[in-house]
Structures are given as C-alpha cells and as structure tokens.
Amino acid sequence: MSNSLLRTDKEIEEIYERHRMTVYRVCFAYMKNPMDAEDAVQETFFRLISKNPKLESEEHEKAWLIRTATNICKDGLKNWWRRNENIDDHLELQTEDTMKIDDVFQAVMALPDKYKTVIYLYYYEGYDSAEIAGILKKPKSTVRNHLHEARKLLKERLGEYIYEE
Amino acid sequence: MKNEKIIASWNRILPDETADERMRSRIMEYQHSYQGKARVITMTKTMKKLIPIAACFVLVVAAAAFIGIRNNWFGLKKYTVTLDNGDILVYGKGSPQGEASYAYDYEVKDRALTANELHTLFPSIENIEENGLPYATFKADTGELLRLEMIVDDIHIHVARAGLPATDTIIVGEQSITNIKGTAVKTGYFVTDANSKGIRTAIFFAEYDMNDATIYTELAGNEKDSKQLSEKLSDTLYGMIGSGAPDISAVEYE
DSSP states (O other): OOSSSOOOHHHHHHHHHHHHHHHHHHHHHHHOSHHHHHHHHHHHHHHHHHHOOOOOSHHHHHHHHHHHHHHHHHHHTTSHHHHTOOGGGGHHHHHHSSOOOOHHHHHHHTSOHHHHHHHIIIIISOOOHHHHHHHHTOOHHHHHHHHHHHHHHHHHHHGGGSOOO | OOOHHHHHHHHTOOOOHHHHHHHHHHHHHHHHHHHHHHHHHHHHHHHHHHHHHHHHHHHHHHHHHHHHHHTTTTSOOOEEEEOTTSOEEEEOBEEEEEEOOOOOSSOEEEEEOOHHHHHHHOTTOTTTTTTOOOEEEEETTTOBEEEEEEEETTEEEEEEETTSOSOSEEEEEOOEEEEETTEEEEEEEEEOOOOTTSOOEEEEEEEEEETTEEEEEEEEEEGGGHHHHHHHHHHHHHHHHHTOOOOGGGOBOO
8 A cells, every 4th residue: 555645435444344343442441431432543543544654464554553543542541630530430331332341351441551452462362472562563572571460460350260271 | 362251351342333433434524634635735745846946937937028028039019108198109019911002093193292282281390391392192183182202300201181091011910009189090010021231120100090181100210229219200290190180182283
C-alpha cells in the first residue's frame, strides 16, 4: 500500500472490519468503559486515515493499529480525573450493554496500563514475547518482564484460575 | 492459546451493534472529509512548488510585454494625444489593404486653387500657400469642387465632396473614433516595411466628415518619431475642426 495515495473507502471499511474487535478490546482494557473505548477506536482509525501509513500485510496492519490504539489510550489516560477512575464506576453502564465483565477481565483491566496490551497480545492473540516486542516496538526483555509481572499479578488476584498450557 | 478462560473473557468485550455502526459511520465520515482536505493539501503543496516557477514565468512575460510594447514588437501600440479641450485622440495600428478609385463617371476639370480660395477653405491654417498652390478637381458641367490634395507643413490634407473617396488608400485595422467638438474623427496609423536603411515609416491619419466634405489628413515620418507625428497631426486636426467645415461650395471652377 502506497503512502502517497489515500486509502479508498472500500479499503478503510475492510481494515475496520478486520480489526475493529481487536482495536476495541485493546481500547476497552485501557479506557474501562464503552464510550471512551469507542472514542479511542475512532481516533485510532482517524489516524490510520490521516497518517496513511504504508502497511505491508494484515499482520503489519494489526500491529500498527494495536500500537496506535495503545498510545491513544495512554494519552487519554493522562487526564488526572481519569487516572482516579475506578472500574466499578462503569459497571452499571456495562451491564446495560451486551458485555459481561467477569472477574478475569476485571483483573486484566485492573493491571497497570503497561501490562494490558502485552497480556492481550499474549493470551488472546497468541503472540509470543518476541512477536509482541516487534508489534509494540519494545525490547524483548521488557516484554518478557511485563509478561512475568502481569502473570504474577493475575495469579495473585485470580489464584490458580490463570495458568498456562 | 494460553488460557481459554482469558480468551473467553476477552471475547465478551465487544461493541454492541449500535456502537459498532456509530464508529463505522464516523470513521467513514472522517475518511470522506479527509479525502477532500487531502486534495486541497495536495493542490496546495503542488501549487507551492509551482509558485516560484510561475512567478519567474510571470516576470519574464511581464518584462517581455513591457519591452515589446515599448518597442512595438507586437504591433499593438497605440498612440494617444490629449487635445487642448481634453478630448483624446487614439491612433491604433492598421494596415493598407487596397486602393480606392478616383474614377468619375462624368467629365472633370482641374486647376490650381488661389491663395484666397485656400484661406476660405482652411482659415485656421496659416501660410497655407507656402508649399505651393494645389490643384483641385471640379465637375466640368457645374464647376463644383470635387476634391483637392495639398501638403501643409508635411501634413497631407485631402478634401473630397461627400460621397467621393478622400484618399486612394483603404486602411484596415484598428481605427478609433473620437468626437472632437461634436465631430466624429476616425484615426489610426500604419507602418511601412523597412527601407534599405532599415528605417520604417509610420503614417498617421485622421478622417472626418463635415457638412458636404470628407477631410482626410495624413502625416508620415520615421517610426521612431511616432509620438511627435501623432501630436503634430492632432494639433492641426484640432485647429481645422475648430474653424468649422470647409465651405467647398464657395470654390468653383471659373
């Protein structure tokens, strides 16, 4: 995909269709409520349109969207009031939707922000630490360390509920 | 997969249909607005690159036009002369395209005019007889004056009874018509090819009808002196029109 030519409507729709769930889940893990997650998803795709990056494959596309969504969410969370928000404040809103937030996901959302994407990519998307390092453009050792810390925290909160094959 | 429960937990995180549709439509809306904006940005960038080139081009064209007009490269130069009463005579460029016929279908006779007759015809022109007394053409049976040609201070003056050609030269090109003291005057000029010395001759002319006469005046000279030529002809013309129509009925063949 060329950087000089804007993507067509069809291309944008296809990319949205392919990755909307991934992007939404990453955003939700950070923003902790559907409305802000929705805004972050939109902003992620707005950047895809405006920056028009050259993306070689669907995997590259996905990695770019995850990294961008993560950055957007982190920026959004810099607001002082949001840093003090609690997931419980949004439970009512969430139960009105089709989503059911269980203990596992609550534990994931309660993780420090720097661990959330790593956990998502590792557990849900099935990437190994080297791949995650490539996607997030972080050193492998940092990713391994984040994974280790995140698993430790999840284990503390969920007991043996969390395990690895 | 490392943990089915975590996967199942994440799977529950999804936007409802309304939110999904809302995000999709906003993203596509942004896509459409950005496409329009990007086109403008692209044009602006392109235009920015072209601005210095365009500016240089405009400068070169303007300079060429300025020099060309001053030197009459394009043959478009007009000469304007403001008369004492504020009227403006404009001489646009034309070119001779043929000859008018002086042939008459009746018998004519010629004779030289007297100084008195000349003064009667042109009271505003002093020393009109200095260049000699011109011959005039009269209708043989009635003796009425048909036409005459004379040169006064290098200005050729042709007078013809209305309906007859005042000059044998037909000029085609831009001719301006200006009202001077209520008289419509047709003016213009043309330039001959360069002679063996490379000099081109500019010929300024003015023609007007007054009462029963058509008066044609012409002044020729070096093209480089065009401005002076146009001014001199205009001054003479202004005096001639100011003194009224030449009374050609006052001069008869006797």
